[in-house]
Amino acid sequence: xxxxxxxxxxxxxxxxxxxxxxxxxxxxxxxxxxxxxxxxxxxxxxxxxxxxxxxxxxxxxxxxxxxxxxxxxxxxxxxxxxxxxxxxxxxxxxxxxxxxxxxxxxxxxxxxxxxxxxxxxxxxxxxxxxxxxxxxxxxxxxxxxxxxxxxxxxxxxxxxxxxxxxxxxxxxxxxxxxxxxxxxxxxxxxxxxxxxxxxxxxxxxxxxxxxxxxxxxxxxxxxxxxxxxxxxxxxxxxxxxxxxxxxxxxxxxxxxxxxxx
Ligand SMILES: [Zn+2]
Numbered sequence: 001x002x003x004x005x006x007x008x009x010x011x012x013x014x015x016x017x018x019x020x021x022x023x024x025x026x027x028x029x030x031x032x033x034x035x036x037x038x039x040x041x042x043x044x045x046x047x048x049x050x051x052x053x054x055x056x057x058x059x060x061x062x063x064x065x066x067x068x069x070x071x072x073x074x075x076x077x078x079x080x081x082x083x084x085x086x087x088x089x090x091x092x093x094x095x096x097x098x099x100x101x102x103x104x105x106x107x108x109x110x111x112x113x114x115x116x117x118x119x120x121x122x123x124x125x126x127x128x129x130x131x132x133x134x135x136x137x138x139x140x141x142x143x144x145x146x147x148x149x150x151x152x153x154x155x156x157x158x159x160x161x162x163x164x165x166x167x168x169x170x171x172x173x174x175x176x177x178x179x180x181x182x183x184x185x186x187x188x189x190x191x192x193x194x195x196x197x198x199x200x201x202x203x204x205x206x207x208x209x210x211x212x213x214x215x216x217x218x219x220x221x222x223x224x225x226x227x228x229x230x231x232x233x234x235x236x237x238x239x240x241x242x243x244x245x246x247x248x249x250x251x252x253x254x255x256x257x258x259x260x261x
Contacts, residue, residue, distance in 0.1 A: 007227035009041030013245065014233075015252035016226035017259075018102075018136060018160045018180055018208035021047040021068070022057035025212035025223055033225055034065055040227040043067060043252060046259060048102040048136055050075035052083040055091045062096035069259060071099035071136050073124055076106040076117045085123045092131055098259040099157070100128035101136025105149075108140040118145060125153045134258050136160055143168055150175055158206050158258060161214070162196060169196045173204055178258055180208045183216030183224065186235045197239050206258070207232060207251045 007014070021030065037045070047062070048071040049055025058070040072091040074083050092100065103124040105117050128135045135157035139146040143164050150159075150172070159172050160180035169179055179200055184190050197205075207229050209215075215224035216231040233251075237244040255261075 007041040007230040009227075009230055009248075012038055012041055012043035013248035013252060014042045014226060014229045015044040015207065015255040016042065016209050016211075016229055017046050017158060017206040017251075017255045018182070019045055019047050019211045019226060020050070020054070020213075021045070021061055021211070022049065022054045023212050034061070034068070037226055038067055041230060042226045044255060044261065045069070045226050046071050046098060046136070046255070048099075049073065049091070050102055051078040051081040052087045052091070053081075054078075055083075055088070059091065059094045059096055062094075069098040069261070070094065070096050071101040072097050073101045073103040073136070074120055075102045075138060076104055076121070077109050079110075079113065079116060079120060085120070085127055088124065089127055089131075092127070092133065097133070098261065099134045099136050100124055100131070101157075102138050102160070103135060104138035104140075105142035105146050106138060106140045107142040107145075114145070117142075118149065121149060122153065125149070125155045128155055128157070129153065134158065139163070147171055150177070156258070160206075160208060161210050162193070164196075165192055166195050166199055169200060173201070178204050178206050178254060180206045181232065181236065182208045182210050183214040183220070183228070183232050185239075186216040186231055187220065194239055197236055202240075202242070202246075202250045203254060205236075205251055206255050207236075207248075
């Protein structure tokens with residue numbers, strides 16, 4: 001099922017802090033894959049919901065697999081699905097829910113409903129704070145507004161698939177948040193990201209896939225899964241001149257700390 005080249009790792013060291021295993025891209029292979037990942041170096045996964053239906057699927061996966069945890073939230077691209085913050089509040093009652101996400105701002109896909117996105121983002125941050133859960137934040141081409149809102153509410157959490165500047169990363173670190181690094185770091189056109197990885201302290205870095213998207217090199221464009229984090233970590237180890245095992249161990253420890261595991 002899993003190509004052995006995907007992860008030569010035998011010890012379960014990989015914690016994938018951001019994935020979408022409810023995605024229909026996994027429909028044909030989901031159970032087979034999720035049964036195999038722990039034998040291919042994976043020790044933990046957070047799968048994020050984006051609206052009510054996908055949050056319910058995320059929770060079912062977390063109920064079925066010991067090493068999988070769920071995050072629930074309304075993604076900015078899913079505003080029109082009709083999912084309400086009250087729905088998220090009820091979903092978050094499941095003991096398998098460890099975060100509110102994926103929430104945030106996306107001005108790349110939707111530039112015409114910024115006000116609505118900001119309102120929903122803020123309401124979900126307030127919910128996370130009330131429930132004492134971390135947030136998993138999506139920011140696509142909305143750096144200034146994302147930063148302003150995070151500074152205003154100071155939630156605990158992670159800015160996932162970080163795409164900002166070194167200066168923005170420094171601001172996020174000042175807020176006590178974590179920064180999620182995914183397969184993009186292995187891409188030749190990852191412009192600012194290597195500098196961000198260079199400056200990022202090891203106690204603030206999380207690894208992630210955002211699968212089924214963003215498979216790292218040498219699998220770019222293929223269906224991505226958590227074992228491929230091996231290649232993301234290998235690139236980070238090279239950039240930071242730290243051993244691969246240390247990168248995997250430290251980032252798994254960070255995820256467990258943030259998500260209270
Ligand atoms: Zn995502």
